[in-house]
Amino acid sequence: GAVVSQHPSWVICKSGTSVKIECRSLDFQATTMFWYRQFPKQSLMLMATSNEGSKATYEQGVEKDKFLINHASLTLSTLTVTSAHPEDSSFYICSASVGGPGNEQFFGPGTRLTVL
């Protein structure tokens, strides 16, 4: 149980284009979903936290107009990187929380974005 999927698993795009990444909880309803970014050999960096039906809460330094998050249902959240630039190239990982006593997060497999 507690499976989270992401799509696509990797994407290459041209500078200036927008890229949408989907995150789905497959076998549970996630009260909260999280979006992380990880650069090579660096630690996870939380970008934003989203709850279904409400606006995402962005971490300091993360541009909400550049990284659009839509949490449309209890099983789906999307991250859109708008007007992507080479410095946005990174490993984007979503996670979902079941909201149980442990509040553990289950991570999706990640999306590797390369902006040319």
Add this chain to the structure above:
Amino acid sequence: QKEVEQNSGPLSVPEGAIASLNCTYSDRGSQSFFWYRQYSGKSPELIMFIYSNGDKEDGRFTAQLNKASQYVSLLIRDSQPSDSATYLCAAHFNKFYFGSGTKLNVKP
């Protein structure tokens, strides 16, 4: 001061030995603690969580929590080369705080 601190390593242990990974946290209000394993190029996977003082065992893994000392550890018994990965510690109090991870190398 970082909310969750880990030694970046690498920690090298021989196959079959016990690997001990440590983590400290700064927020005394933290309620739940998690250990994740992350292989290179992959996303983290949950190993176990703990929220009561003491030990919690799951197979070859034992998590230990000492709230007075604000200390969490993960012991891996009978370490295998396949355990070689980066281990992330996380604390939860209203939000999640992840450590930067400890890289573990298990040598055959």
